[in-house]
Amino acid sequence: MILQLGMVVLAYLSGAIPFGYLIGKRKGIDIRQHGSGNIGTSNVKRILGKKAAAMTLLGDGLKGLIPVVMARALHLDGWWLVAVALAAIIGHNWPVYLKFKGGKGVTTTYGSFLGIALLPALLTILIWVIVSKTTKKASIAALSSSVCAPILAFTFGGSLPIVAFALITMALMYLRHIENIKRLLSGKELTLTETIKVEPLNNKDR
Structure with missing residues (x-):
């Protein structure tokens, strides 16, 4: 039990590492103050460019995948494996390092999903890619692909814990995208191709 709980805590702390925020801070920009205010890949791309995105x-995906791989190596499975994966996602969404104000959890979710059920996860990510390319809206891609995830998990014989995950x-995806849904309905949602020019704080002080 101690090992299992330790892995859950480690997964949360790993998931809570705010890569988008840290990358922005290195450039003198608080990513939370611009665009959608999200610390995830899409908002980073709009403000900091493709390389930063x-x-x-990579960081957000690995912090979901690595704890699950570690848990598997320690022979955790079933509900404990799901608990580790969910802890990483919760860490991203509600990170202790940023006063529990985090991102939407899309990349970390799919990183965790890859460690739990490889084929359903790959197909879910493929759906995200296709929808995002078609609509140019990351939120639509996230919402539609997340609906497909449990269907794919069930179709490919996933266990009850995997389907539950x-x-x-x-x-969680829909919960974290409530504001995006409102913007989609009002026609104000940002696209993936839009860019936002932001002057680094260091330059403003000069």
Whole structure:
């Protein structure tokens, strides 16, 4: 029990590392003050560019995947494996390092999903890519692909914990995208191709 709980705590602390925020701070920009205010890949791309977005994507994905891989190596499975994956996602969404104000959890969710159920996760990510390319809206891609995740998990014979994980993360995805849904309905949602020019704080002081 101590090992399992330790892995859950470690996963949360790993998931809470705010890569988008840290990358922005290195450039003198608080990513939370611009664009959508989110610390995730899409907002980083609009403000800091493709390279920073790629670094954020990699960091946010790995902090979901690595704890699950570690848990598997320690022979955790079933509900404990799901608990570790969910802890990483909760860490991203509500990070202790940023006073529990984090991101939407899309990349970290799919990173965790890759460690739990590889094929359903890959297909879910493929759906995200196709929808994002078609609509140019990351939120639509996240919401639609998250609905597909539990269907794919069930279709490919996922266990009850795996299907439950997909259902729970779908609910979390919609919870974290409430403001995006409002903007989509009002036609004010930002696209992936939009850019926002922000002057670093260091330059403003000169």
